[in-house]
Amino acid sequence: MHEQRDFDRFLHAVDVDGAIAETSHQRQLVLSRRGLLAGALAGPGALLLGGSEARAASGLSANDVGILNYALVLEYLQASFYTEAERSGALSGKTAQAAQVVGATERAHVKAFQKLLGAKAVKRPLFDFQGVTEAQQAFLKTAVAFEDLAVAAYKGQAPKLQSNAVLAAAVGIHSVEARHAAWVRELFGVTPAVNAFDKPATKQSINHIVASTHFIVAHPKMKARSRPQYTG
Amino acid sequence: MAPSAAETRTTDARSRLQLIVAGGVGLTAASPILRALLGTGAADAASKSEDLRILQLVLLLEYTQVALYERALNEASLTGELRDFAQIALGHERQHLAAVKQALGSKAGPKPRFEFGLKTKSADAFRETAIKLEDIAVAGYNGQATNLTKPTLAVAAEIVSVEARHAAWVRAIADEVAAPDPVDKPMTASEVAAGLREIGLRTS
Numbered sequence: 001m002h003e004q005r006d007f008d009r010f011l012h013a014v015d016v017d018g019a020i021a022e023t024s025h026q027r028q029l030v031l032s033r034r035g036l037l038a039g040a041l042a043g044p045g046a047l048l049l050g051g052s053e054a055r056a057a058s059g060l061s062a063n064d065v066g067i068l069n070y071a072l073v074l075e076y077l078q079a080s081f082y083t084e085a086e087r088s089g090a091l092s093g094k095t096a097q098a099a100q101v102v103g104a105t106e107r108a109h110v111k112a113f114q115k116l117l118g119a120k121a122v123k124r125p126l127f128d129f130q131g132v133t134e135a136q137q138a139f140l141k142t143a144v145a146f147e148d149l150a151v152a153a154y155k156g157q158a159p160k161l162q163s164n165a166v167l168a169a170a171v172g173i174h175s176v177e178a179r180h181a182a183w184v185r186e187l188f189g190v191t192p193a194v195n196a197f198d199k200p201a202t203k204q205s206i207n208h209i210v211a212s213t214h215f216i217v218a219h220p221k222m223k224a225r226s227r228p229q230y231t232g
Numbered sequence: 233m234a235p236s237a238a239e240t241r242t243t244d245a246r247s248r249l250q251l252i253v254a255g256g257v258g259l260t261a262a263s264p265i266l267r268a269l270l271g272t273g274a275a276d277a278a279s280k281s282e283d284l285r286i287l288q289l290v291l292l293l294e295y296t297q298v299a300l301y302e303r304a305l306n307e308a309s310l311t312g313e314l315r316d317f318a319q320i321a322l323g324h325e326r327q328h329l330a331a332v333k334q335a336l337g338s339k340a341g342p343k344p345r346f347e348f349g350l351k352t353k354s355a356d357a358f359r360e361t362a363i364k365l366e367d368i369a370v371a372g373y374n375g376q377a378t379n380l381t382k383p384t385l386a387v388a389a390e391i392v393s394v395e396a397r398h399a400a401w402v403r404a405i406a407d408e409v410a411a412p413d414p415v416d417k418p419m420t421a422s423e424v425a426a427g428l429r430e431i432g433l434r435t436s
Binding site for chain 2 (some may be wrong): 069097098101104105108109112147151155158161162164167168169171172173174175176177179180181182183187191192195196197198199200210
């Protein structure tokens with residue numbers, strides 16, 4: 001099946017230490033078309049972005065707006081993934097608890113970036129997770145891939161940020177994504193911290209990997225809207 | 233474990249480490265990372281000296297982590313996943329320490345002493361101390377992000393996420409929420425120093 005091959009390629013691409021491949025044949029992924037996630041849940045309370053929030057997009061360079069929108073798409077992807085997994089009812093025990101905490105955090109990241117970017121925030125794409133939110137093992141495997149990917153993505157962009165306020169917020173999110181990665185790895189039964197040095201990934205390679213999943217089914221063009229959208 | 237992928241990663245990390253290590257003995261290598269860590273690059277004088285000052289703090293942090301894990305593995309009768317964690321984390325911290333030490337070269341401060349008291353004597357005490365120390369490491373690196381030159385920041389970013397993974401892992405072992413906050417709060421250099429002292433670092 002086409003989607004199965006694409007998804008396997010995606011897992012292979014992000015499986016830097018072979019941890020996912022190790023267990024990949026233990027369970028078949030449940031692949032099924034399902035309805036798209038519409039809207040999003042309200043995120044938890046205020047973010048810890050402090051003074052940077054007040055800047056909105058007005059004080060940001062085009063370079064930083066581009067990086068923040070790229071981060072926002074990755075956060076949309078993660079937030080929608082966890083929200084859909086929670087709603088599917090397929091998760092139980094510690095995995096369900098982790099999904100709830102991590103999902104709330106990713107939704108909070110989405111809200112923070114939307115607030116920071118204001119009218120320049122890219123719209124939420126439409127997602128089709130192709131069944132990986134409907135079975136616990138498939139969910140965990142994908143979560144490991146997403147979180148490791150997010151860590152590498154933030155790491156690749158952090159040194160390129162021009163605003164110190166944005167950089168301070170971004171590094172605080174980067175390390176949280178690493179905590180998530182270790183947490184879901186532990187739940188999936190693979191080593192949470194494999195190497196002494198975590199490698200960055202370029203925007204190009206991240207985009208390529210994300211595109212290969214076909215999880216994003218429609219991606220509105222980035223353009224200014226008349227007013228900021230605060231729905232998480 | 234797929235050996236090919238794992239081996240590739242290990243080799244990559246090792247060669248990179250050697251690159252950093254080589255810098256400490258005064259190579260004229262072209263790596264921007266090296267130049268930044270050595271303070272011999274194009275960055276302005278203030279940034280270079282600031283990087284070196286921050287690396288001295290990082291040195292103390294990594295010394296403390298290595299010492300805690302070494303002693304706990306010897307003294308705390310660790311078993312199961314907690315022992316696996318301590319062994320793997322120790323391996324990482326030793327690599328971080330070696331990289332920072334060699335990057336500082338002759339400017340590296342002396343190896344400090346430690347008084348961990350009961351913190352390395354039991355599995356429970358060690359686990360709670362490891363959570364505190366890894367959180368300090370994450371907050372310490374994050375707190376310096378805006379003070380570092382960009383090439384040094386890039387290296388620090390490769391280390392801080394590993395510390396964050398350790399923090400989450402040991403929390404998961406303790407059955408705690410592994411990532412309690414949406415954004416990690418930074419610590420200042422003096423907060424980090426005070427935190428390390430509370431854990432057992434003695435510099436005089």
